[in-house]
Amino acid sequence: xxxxxxxxxxxxxxxxxxxxxxxxxxxxxxxxxxxxxxxxxxxxxxxxxxxxxxxxxxxxxxxxxxxxxxxxxxxxxxxxxxxxxxxxxxxxxxxxxxxxxxxxxxxxxxxxxxxxxxxxxxxxxxxxxxxxxxxxxxxxxxxxxxxxxxxxxxxxxxxxxxxxxxxxxxxxxxxxxxxxxxxxxxxxxxxxxxxxxxxxxxxx
Amino acid sequence: xxxxxxxxxxxxxxxxxxxxxxxxxxxxxxxxxxxxxxxxxxxxxxxxxxxxxxxxxxxxxxxxxxxxxxxxxxxxxxxxxxxxxxxxxxxxxxxxxxxxxxxxxxxxxxxxxxxxxxxxxxxxxxxxxxxxxxxxxxxxxxxxxxxxxxxxxxxxxxxxxxxxxxxxxxxxxxxxxxxxxxxxxxxxxxxxxxxxxx
Numbered sequence: 482x483x484x485x486x487x488x489x490x491x492x493x494x495x496x497x498x499x500x501x502x503x504x505x506x507x508x509x510x511x512x513x514x515x516x517x518x519x520x521x522x523x524x525x526x527x528x529x530x531x532x533x534x535x536x537x538x539x540x541x542x543x544x545x546x547x548x549x550x551x552x553x554x555x556x557x558x559x560x561x562x563x564x565x566x567x568x569x570x571x572x573x574x575x576x577x578x579x580x581x582x583x584x585x586x587x588x589x590x591x592x593x594x595x596x597x598x599x600x601x602x603x604x605x606x607x608x609x610x611x612x613x614x615x616x617x618x619x620x621x622x623x624x625x626x627x628x629x630x631x632x633x634x635x636x637x638x639x640x641x642x643x644x645x646x647x648x649x650x651x652x653x654x655x656x657x658x659x660x661x662x663x664x665x666x667x668x669x670x671x672x673x674x675x676x677x678x679x680x681x682x683x684x685x
Numbered sequence: 686x687x688x689x690x691x692x693x694x695x696x697x698x699x700x701x702x703x704x705x706x707x708x709x710x711x712x713x714x715x716x717x718x719x720x721x722x723x724x725x726x727x728x729x730x731x732x733x734x735x736x737x738x739x740x741x742x743x744x745x746x747x748x749x750x751x752x753x754x755x756x757x758x759x760x761x762x763x764x765x766x767x768x769x770x771x772x773x774x775x776x777x778x779x780x781x782x783x784x785x786x787x788x789x790x791x792x793x794x795x796x797x798x799x800x801x802x803x804x805x806x807x808x809x810x811x812x813x814x815x816x817x818x819x820x821x822x823x824x825x826x827x828x829x830x831x832x833x834x835x836x837x838x839x840x841x842x843x844x845x846x847x848x849x850x851x852x853x854x855x856x857x858x859x860x861x862x863x864x865x866x867x868x869x870x871x872x873x874x875x876x877x878x879x880x881x882x883x
Contacts, residue, residue: 518764525760530750539751547763554767614747621748636707636745642714661704668741675740682740 499523502566510558517554520567525550527638528571534633535579537622545578572638573648576630583626613674620670628663631656695724699731708738 500508500519508516528549532542549571553560560570621629627649634645635656646656668675699721706712713721724731751759 514764514768517767518760521760521763525763526751526756529756529759533750534748539755542751543755543759546759547766550763551767551770554770613744614749617744617748621745632745635712636742637748642705657705660706661701664704664707664738664741667745668737671741671744674744675737678740678743679736682736 502568503562506553506557506560506562506567509554520553521550524568524571527568528575531572531633531638532575532579534621534637535576535626535629536582537618541582542579545575545582548578549575569644569648572634576634576648580626580630616674617671620667623670624663624666628659628666631659632663632667635660692724692728695721696728696731696734699724699734703734703738707742708735708740709742710735 500516502520502523505516505520509520525546529542529546532545532549533539536542536545552574553567553571560567621632624632630649631645634640634648635642640648642653642656642660645660646653649656651659698717702713702717702721706714710718710722710725721731725735726732
């Protein structure tokens with residue numbers, strides 16, 4: 482009989498199944514680092530994507546992703562896991578951490594009275610390199626943080642309006658307003674890009 | 686038949702819906718999906734609004750994310766940090782983990798320290814010397830003692846040299862031979878102290 486692949490369990494029909502988050506968290510709580518590694522590999526992409534879109538910086542996104550996942554490791558059995566697994570919890574933790582960082586950045590900017598020079602190279606890169614993804618990133622980073630968070634959760638993470646409201650601890654109506662303002666701003670900021678996209682669609 | 690006022694109202698509703706939910710009808714509230722489906726299918730203006738919203742959705746999807754390679758390295762670092770940290774102040778049994786643990790930062794930090802002190806560290810010490818779970822072996826204590834001794838000798842030498850210099854000034858009116866004897870005596874005292882310490 483062949484041994485099971487690491488981290489997989491055999492289902493009734495003989496097919497190999499990935500263990501659920503709840504099972505992995507239980508194993509991780511007993512100090513099983515392999516179970517934690519499976520959880521990390523499963524969620525690092527989605528969690529870092531939220532952080533990256535909120536913070537607009539790879540290094541900072543990696544920092545908060547690491548902090549959030551290590552928090553999971555430290556909490557272990559103290560975390561209550563239900564149907565959707567650990568993803569919603571991780572998303573909430575990483576969003577809060579990212580927002581804290583954005584706020585502390587702003588405090589530093591105000592107290593030190595430093596002009597926002599960090600954005601300039603990326604804007605130049607967008608203008609000179611005509612990189613659409615950089616332009617989109619610049620436009621996203623220009624949004625107010627709550628609008629960016631609502632859009633990230635709704636558009637990129639696929640949460641429903643109600644789920645976004647729960648994650649942000651605001652009302653449905655507030656989410657609707659944040660999303661609408663975010664998309665309108667982006668539509669204006671990226672008008673050249675989406676018009677080019679439509680034009681190229683028509684040529685095809 | 687739809688009147689122009691009704692149509693305007695539906696177009697406005699459609700615009701409000703795509704502003705919030707984007708162009709993908711699957712993301713629209715069910716009631717709006719039903720109510721606006723016919724309008725989008727048969728009205729050019731409505732269809733254009735949805736096309737624009739879909740184009741914006743597609744643009745947003747090219748927003749940068751971490752590269753797969755960077756993501757993989759990050760995952761490895763996180764697991765390594767967790768294994769190193771252990772849990773709840775304790776340690777994770779190495780027998781429980783088959784995960785590769787590079788611990789790059791701590792190895793580098795220890796190597797820098799070793800280079801500075803001219804020491805050749807054993808492999809385990811290289812990993813844990815500056816880590817949270819560092820344990821001090823007898824050789825580490827010896828090194829620290831020798832370093833402390835060196836600092837002590839230097840400090841003592843400086844003070845004694847200062848004393849000798851002062852005594853030279855206080856004896857300015859004495860004969861040259863007396864001053865020389867005092868200085869020689871001071872050098873001998875320094876040598877004796879250094880020998881005792883070493």
